[in-house]
Amino acid sequence: MAGKTQNVMAAIDYIEAHLDQKLDLEQVAEAVHYSKYYLHRMFTAAVGLTVHDYVQRRQLTEAAKLLAFSRRPISEIAQLAGYASQQAFTDAFKAMYKKAPGRFREEEAFYPLQLAFVLQPDPALPETDTAALAERVQTAQEKDIDRWMQLVRLVVDGFPGLIEEQYIDVLRDYMRAGRALWLCENQTAIGAVLFDPRQGSIDFLGVHPQYRRRGVTEALLRCVVERYMPGRPVSITTYRAGDRADTGYREAFLQLGFAESELLTEFGYPTQRFVLPAEERGGEGDD
Numbered sequence: 001m002a003g004k005t006q007n008v009m010a011a012i013d014y015i016e017a018h019l020d021q022k023l024d025l026e027q028v029a030e031a032v033h034y035s036k037y038y039l040h041r042m043f044t045a046a047v048g049l050t051v052h053d054y055v056q057r058r059q060l061t062e063a064a065k066l067l068a069f070s071r072r073p074i075s076e077i078a079q080l081a082g083y084a085s086q087q088a089f090t091d092a093f094k095a096m097y098k099k100a101p102g103r104f105r106e107e108e109a110f111y112p113l114q115l116a117f118v119l120q121p122d123p124a125l126p127e128t129d130t131a132a133l134a135e136r137v138q139t140a141q142e143k144d145i146d147r148w149m150q151l152v153r154l155v156v157d158g159f160p161g162l163i164e165e166q167y168i169d170v171l172r173d174y175m176r177a178g179r180a181l182w183l184c185e186n187q188t189a190i191g192a193v194l195f196d197p198r199q200g201s202i203d204f205l206g207v208h209p210q211y212r213r214r215g216v217t218e219a220l221l222r223c224v225v226e227r228y229m230p231g232r233p234v235s236i237t238t239y240r241a242g243d244r245a246d247t248g249y250r251e252a253f254l255q256l257g258f259a260e261s262e263l264l265t266e267f268g269y270p271t272q273r274f275v276l277p278a279e280e281r282g283g284e285g286d287d
Helices: 002-017 025-031 036-047 051-069 074-080 086-097 101-107 130-136 142-154 164-176 216-228 249-255
Strands: 180-185 188-196 201-207 234-239 259-266 269-276
Touching: 002 025, 002 036, 002 051, 025 036, 025 051, 036 051, 051 074, 051 086, 051 101, 074 086, 074 101, 086 101, 130 216, 142 164, 142 180, 142 188, 142 201, 164 180, 164 188, 180 216, 188 216, 201 216, 216 234, 234 249, 234 259, 249 269
Parallel strands: 201 234
Antiparallel strands: 180 188, 188 201, 234 269, 259 269
């Protein structure tokens, strides 16, 4: 497992060093000396995204940063993001950011779709039993913010519109109120949740990509619903159906027993509320 992770890390390093070029699976595989089929399987298993999707999201994130913080022409930014034409770039950008590049530049409010992945060399987890993992969930404190934010940067793909400075201010309030729970392995945050028992809501739920499908999401949910909101429905918001920015969050919540509810707009981004009925206590899947 560690060797495979090192190979994926090498692929990520190559991608990050060549984000201003047009990249594809074959080119990346050749650079790290693996067949494209083998790299595809390894990369997708470790990251949860294909090489193509990871590259596209990283390049669009860097393009958004240039739009917000530089005056480079949009045509030049499109080229740097690997697009042959400005129109192709505009179409891809709108599909992910829900705004045309020019409008995004005018608003000057940058947020990332995908930040560079930093993987654990050996993502071992002694227990995968939900009950055992739930016993290890702890309340996070303000001194834990740096490690918490390392996880947030890995799962930012699930939280469109997230601006770190604003998030940290809110995070401090949740921590002071004892409404921030997390699960760690070898000093690494592998799962975290913010919740509001008054509203019956989960306001943030993130699981380290390498620890998904290992019961971490279910353990966090179990802690929230059994310790803090017993016998009550629990809500969470995520992407709307068909949103190309969604990397699988809708499907994961459905597998966990959540049901679709009303459509919303949060911080200018179209979302949908999902509700876990009071009688449901998680599903067989994990995100």
